[in-house]
Amino acid sequence: MVLEQPPVIINLSPTITELEEEHDLFQVAVEQFLIAADVLGLDNDMRKILSHCQREVIVNFPVEMDDGSVEVFTGYRVQHNSGPGPTKGGIRYHQSVTLSEVKALAMWMTWKCAVVGLPYGGAKGGVQVNPKLLSQAELQNLTRRYTTEIQPFIGPNQDIPAPDVNTNPQIMAWLMDTYSMNVGYSVPGVTTGKPIVLGGSEGRNEATGRGCVFAIENAARIQGLDLAKSSTVVQGFGNPGSVAARLMAELGSAVVAVSDSRGGIYNPNGLDLDAVSAHKARTGTVVG
The missing domain is CATH 3.40.50.10860 (Leucine Dehydrogenase, chain A, domain 1)
Structure with a gap:
């Protein structure tokens, strides 16, 4: 099957990236806040309080x-x-x-x-x-x-x-x-x-993954991307990732690859998500 549009890549993995390891993550968060503070015009006292x-x-x-x-x-x-x-x-x-x-x-x-x-x-x-x-x-x-x-x-x-x-x-x-x-x-x-x-x-169990898909749907609409003609790749097939994968499949997007901390699996024609979830529940990983 030839997919007409680029894949949707969902990263719900908790792994800390090399960039985050090289920089103090809290300092990154403070820098982000100060950018927003400039836009909002926050006074210096409030900046000091909220930076700690x-x-x-x-x-x-x-x-x-x-x-x-x-x-x-x-x-x-x-x-x-x-x-x-x-x-x-x-x-x-x-x-x-x-x-x-x-x-x-x-x-x-x-x-x-x-x-x-x-x-x-x-x-x-x-x-x-x-x-x-x-x-x-x-x-x-x-x-x-x-x-x-x-x-x-x-x-x-x-x-x-x-x-x-x-x-x-x-x-x-x-x-x-x-x-x-x-x-x-x-x-x-x-x-x-x-x-x-x-x-x-x-609905609490599905909330994070569902929120992710809400964001994807809105981004796709702005970009003019037809999700039903796109494939999906999910990095991090835990609770949020597995829910997001299932919801993307319900929207018609073929989920072609998923991964967890032990590795990943790929099928260009789309994965059987029920089988993948059952395998992970049985073995603790999507691999195998």
């Missing part, structure tokens, strides 16, 4: 592993600005997480909330860990201990975590349960992205 994060928490905490040994992990929780209201932002589990990265993401969360008029400031969290190397029990131990360490700084009226890279509704359920046990009563509002049965929101 309000609170940066670093925790080093022990976790008992399945073999009885103890490993110490480093976690972060950063609140950029609580002026608009409680801060809000995801928690990611990744071996490359740094304080600079978390600070930048917290700042960007402030702007995202402001752009759509939500009464929240930005926050972000992360733990330096490769969760793919942990068992389910170890992952639960890590989540519960990390939650306990940052508990003084989170809460439904203070700072509300959410899923991010390598975290999911189960992680949020453990976080909510740990927080609730520590205060002595159930606090479902401490996190979003919970399982539906615990008060989570319908």
